[in-house]
Amino acid sequence: MLSLLAAALLTIPDAAGDTRGDGSYTLPSRPPLAASALDLRELRVETVNGKLRLTVALGSVQNLWNAPLGYSAGVIDIFVKSRLGGASTLDSLGFVTPAQQGWQYHIRVDGFGSSLEFVPDGKATPVRKDTPLTVRLSGSAVQVDTPIPAGQYGYWVTSSVYSPFTTDGLLRPSVGGGSASVSSTRPNAPVPVDVLSGGDQARAYAQGVLQPVGRTRDRRALLLLGLAAAGLLVCVIATVRVWRKSRV
Incomplete structure (x- = not known):
């Protein structure tokens, strides 16, 4: 019955083999991390019973830390623009949105859990919502059923390396890091190793401005x-x- 109530809204592909940030990032070799497990391949947006279902397809699945989801190589962040206004900083990922392109919802998923933030009308600061998300692994894709009303929205999607040793689960790039680090050629580099980009990914990293995909106006x-x-x-x-x- 659910399949009869589901309808595709949007499918956005992403280039394969670009899990190196601006092109200079080096992934950790300890533990051995497969680049394809962090490689964003596609965002699929569907409406199910009037709510958004977001599916992020990856190049492969790797469960280095034995997470219950069956995937623990990375952290997936999805920001949703549903109206005017909103927050302009993409959490602590090192990216901002273009002018007049703020987001209203932020979903974070790793192998051990998920979270949802929302920016109320007239505000620019997100608040945590206790609404549970249904997250499942479908092949090499992470599927999230959300409480967000179905609509034509804009999206920012990023993939970062997961670490059980940081407070937020994000392994941040460092200059000259060791085999357990994400190495970058410059300090304070953006955290994600891959982003869903409709344009030049290297330029987004250089400028620190990530363009949305989907309905951008x-x-x-x-x-x-x-x-x-x-x-x-x-x-x-x-x-x-x-x-x-x-x-x-």
């Missing part, structure tokens, strides 16, 4: 602009008519 803003233009046109026409009558 809020149609309500365009509608308001159209209404304002129509109102201005009506005022101009009315003014011209009054002026002509006064000339008669």
